Amino acid sequence: MKADGALIRLEMEGDECSFPPDSSDDHSQRGSVASSATLSRAQDVLIYLCGESAVHLSVEGLGSVTVQELGRIVRETLHIPESAQDAFAFWLSSPLLELQLKARHQPYKLCRQWQDLLYRFTEASEEDISQDEPCLQYRRNVFYPKSKELQIEDEAVLRLLYEEARSNILTGRYPCDPEHWTGLGALSLALDEGTGLDSQKLIATIKEKKLSSFLPAHVAMGSGGLFSTLRGRSSRQAGLEQNLLEEYRKISTSAGNPPDPTQLLHQYLSTCHTLPYYGCGFFFGEIDKPGQGLLQRVKRKAVNVGICLEGVYVIDVKEKHVLLGLRFNELSWDHSYPEEQGDSHILWLEFDGEEDGTAVNKLLKIYSKQAELMSGFIEFCVELKSTSEGGASAERDREASQSQPDSQDGSNKNGRGGRRGMLRRQSSVVCSRVHSLNTISYVDNGKEIKRLKPKRAASFFNRQASVSTYSAVQVTESLEQG
Numbered sequence: 001m002k003a004d005g006a007l008i009r010l011e012m013e014g015d016e017c018s019f020p021p022d023s024s025d026d027h028s029q030r031g032s033v034a035s036s037a038t039l040s041r042a043q044d045v046l047i048y049l050c051g052e053s054a055v056h057l058s059v060e061g062l063g064s065v066t067v068q069e070l071g072r073i074v075r076e077t078l079h080i081p082e083s084a085q086d087a088f089a090f091w092l093s094s095p096l097l098e099l100q101l102k103a104r105h106q107p108y109k110l111c112r113q114w115q116d117l118l119y120r121f122t123e124a125s126e127e128d129i130s131q132d133e134p135c136l137q138y139r140r141n142v143f144y145p146k147s148k149e150l151q152i153e154d155e156a157v158l159r160l161l162y163e164e165a166r167s168n169i170l171t172g173r174y175p176c177d178p179e180h181w182t183g184l185g186a187l188s189l190a191l192d193e194g195t196g197l198d199s200q201k202l203i204a205t206i207k208e209k210k211l212s213s214f215l216p217a218h219v220a221m222g223s224g225g226l227f228s229t230l231r232g233r234s235s236r237q238a239g240l241e242q243n244l245l246e247e248y249r250k251i252s253t254s255a256g257n258p259p260d261p262t263q264l265l266h267q268y269l270s271t272c273h274t275l276p277y278y279g280c281g282f283f284f285g286e287i288d289k290p291g292q293g294l295l296q297r298v299k300r301k302a303v304n305v306g307i308c309l310e311g312v313y314v315i316d317v318k319e320k321h322v323l324l325g326l327r328f329n330e331l332s333w334d335h336s337y338p339e340e341q342g343d344s345h346i347l348w349l350e351f352d353g354e355e356d357g358t359a360v361n362k363l364l365k366i367y368s369k370q371a372e373l374m375s376g377f378i379e380f381c382v383e384l385k386s387t388s389e390g391g392a393s394a395e396r397d398r399e400a401s402q403s404q405p406d407s408q409d410g411s412n413k414n415g416r417g418g419r420r421g422m423l424r425r426q427s428s429v430v431c432s433r434v435h436s437l438n439t440i441s442y443v444d445n446g447k448e449i450k451r452l453k454p455k456r457a458a459s460f461f462n463r464q465a466s467v468s469t470y471s472a473v474q475v476t477e478s479l480e481q482g
Contacts, residue, residue: 048137172216
């Protein structure tokens with residue numbers, strides 16, 4: 001998504017891109033090229049919202065305007081109530097990098113430094129970096145608690161949150177199971193078209209807008225080769241349409257009076273809240289694939305790393321399922337810089353696991369130029385959690401516990417007692433797949449071992465939640481067997 005506003009056009013004026021990632025002061029201050037006269041007069045700025053809409057503003061002093069000042073203008077324009085003003089934040093986003101901005105940040109100056117940021121935090125080629133343009137987005141604040149979100153009654157605010165959640169569901173950023181994506185797709189249908197469509201009009205609407213408007217793209221498009229897709233496409237789409245139709249009927253007949261839009265929006269967001277990575281900030285990285293043989297070179301797998309107030313989630317980009325999900329009191333972490341040319345930045349995650357029936361500590365290496373960003377993000381979330389008081393902290397812990405799919409109680413492993421039981425089944429995309437990870441098992445001296453589990457004090461890392469809150473990962477069947 002490219003921005004047309006002055007914020008982006010000005011960013012592209014003038015100087016050419018040069019390479020150094022940690023640049024000198026003169027290189028990083030590209031904003032100096034534009035004249036002060038140009039920046040002092042009113043400039044047109046587009047603030048993008050999820051759902052392909054935007055807020056068009058005329059801003060004076062664009063070169064020095066802060067996020068805090070822009071936020072006040074946008075909230076007034078969108079009529080965001082004071083009670084929900086913390087629900088949203090400004091982001092600079094492009095296909096290569098996404099950054100949530102702080103109140104003191106000046107978006108124009110960060111746009112001027114965008115190429116420097118790309119060199120520093122991505123593996124993109126010089127050509128891709130030279131063509132990349134960020135847009136300024138008004139999106140959900142990663143640090144906004146889900147418990148507060150459920151208290152929002154303003155329909156306009158709920159719509160903004162819904163559009164972002166819907167986008168993340170449809171693009172596969174939020175992996176979910178069939179019972180979730182079908183129910184969410186039906187809710188989207190009801191929100192778009194109302195709850196009064198008959199079967200014929202409903203099927204016509206689905207065909208006109210296409211299934212990918214309501215279901216995740218990888219579900220709507222299917223998988224497999226050309227011929228398998230051609231043979232099974234018609235029957236597969238018919239099945240998906242029928243499932244949507246059945247869920248839509250449940251919504252329209254669930255009560256005597258048709259649900260109003262606010263109820264539907266709450267229902268959509270509440271369903272998304274059962275996904276533990278809802279509201280995460282996402283970073284790109286790679287992990288080692290399990291070795292296939294002694295002589296075969298270790299290959300890497302692309303992952304998204306989601307971080308939020310509850311924990312860290314490593315998600316397989318291709319397969320659209322969780323590889324590892326950890327709450328903060330279940331992990332230690334650190335990041336390392338390249339020691340030699342060709343080495344990678346690494347985020348290290350340490351957690352409890354099992355090796356040949358024996359409890360051990362495991363290390364997962366996530367290769368990413370964004371390792372430093374991820375480490376700092378985790379640290380801030382842990383500090384934010386630790387300083388939270390009373391009920392708010394307890395509420396977030398309860399949410400995290402409810403969202404964690406791996407059952408601590410064997411009686412619930414394959415439970416079918418309602419929606420929550422279905423989420424815990426072993427085939428759920430939300431369950432961790434520790435067995436598919438290439439990890440290191442070790443003891444206190446750092447050597448690989450399969451016989452001994454060290455005490456937590458022997459951790460490689462000093463970055464972890466306070467010792468008093470640490471609880472070991474319970475190795476259960478659902479944890480070890482996706």
